[in-house]
Amino acid sequence: xxxxxxxxxxxxxxxxxxxxxxxxxxxxxxxxxxxxxxxxxxxxxxxxxxxxxxxxxxxxxxxxxxxxxxxxxxxxxxxxxxxxxxxxxxxxxxxxxxxxxxxxxxxxxxxxxxxxxxxxxxxxxxxxxxxxxxxxxxxxxxxxxxxxxxxxxxxxxxxxxxxxxxxxxxxxxxxxxxxxxxxxxxxxxxxxxxxxxxxxxxxxxxxxxxxxxxxxxxx
Numbered sequence: 249x250x251x252x253x254x255x256x257x258x259x260x261x262x263x264x265x266x267x268x269x270x271x272x273x274x275x276x277x278x279x280x281x282x283x284x285x286x287x288x289x290x291x292x293x294x295x296x297x298x299x300x301x302x303x304x305x306x307x308x309x310x311x312x313x314x315x316x317x318x319x320x321x322x323x324x325x326x327x328x329x330x331x332x333x334x335x336x337x338x339x340x341x342x343x344x345x346x347x348x349x350x351x352x353x354x355x356x357x358x359x360x361x362x363x364x365x366x367x368x369x370x371x372x373x374x375x376x377x378x379x380x381x382x383x384x385x386x387x388x389x390x391x392x393x394x395x396x397x398x399x400x401x402x403x404x405x406x407x408x409x410x411x412x413x414x415x416x417x418x419x420x421x422x423x424x425x426x427x428x429x430x431x432x433x434x435x436x437x438x439x440x441x442x443x444x445x446x447x448x449x450x451x452x453x454x455x456x457x458x459x460x461x462x463x464x465x466x467x
Contacts, residue, residue: 250278252279253320255281255416256283260286266288271413273416278419280292281317281318285316287315295316296322299328314454316451318339319337319340319451320338320340323344324344324348329357333368340368340369341361344368351390358399359400365450367405368393369405370390370404370406370407376425387428403446404435404439408422419441422440423436
């Protein structure tokens with residue numbers, strides 16, 4: 249099942265209630281995480297951290313990794329992309345190419361993301377909403393990230409970036425978009441299914457860790 253980890257409700261940047269988003273996700277046959285910075289009872293709850301500088305990012309990351317099921321960093325700025333990709337408290341670097349001519353990911357960021365376990369996001373919404381040559385450019389950026397992932401081994405996670413129920417996508421739609429960007433069907437399914445679950449499991453284990461290398465084990 250496609251687990252969409254960057255969806256916003258009206259409690260952050262979105263326009264629909266968590267209940268409406270959950271209903272639409274059920275209709276589409278997908279799971280979702282609400283990236284509102286709010287702990288939603290009975291739902292996967294994440295936070296999207298926005299920062300203007302590396303220092304501000306580091307300050308914002310303190311504590312949030314233990315509060316939420318996953319942590320996303322709002323990417324695009326070169327310094328933020330680089331800082332987020334090397335911080336293991338970050339689960340997802342979102343849209344590193346936002347507002348950029350390039351993909352926002354270079355060899356340094358690729359190596360850092362692979363070593364720290366940070367997944368690089370492919371925002372399906374940014375592809376769908378682009379038109380003409382702008383869409384070609386978006387697909388080129390995504391393909392560049394895919395090429396670097398194949399070389400350096402960092403994970404790619406695909407999300408809808410949805411801010412309303414109408415922007416949510418079924419797994420079939422999402423897979424078709426990724427394949428059009430050069431993903432194999434297997435790579436697409438990994439970005440939609442396997443990677444999101446691995447990120448959530450990694451965060452769950454990290455929240456149990458009471459000191460470096462020591463985890464709290466419940467009976």
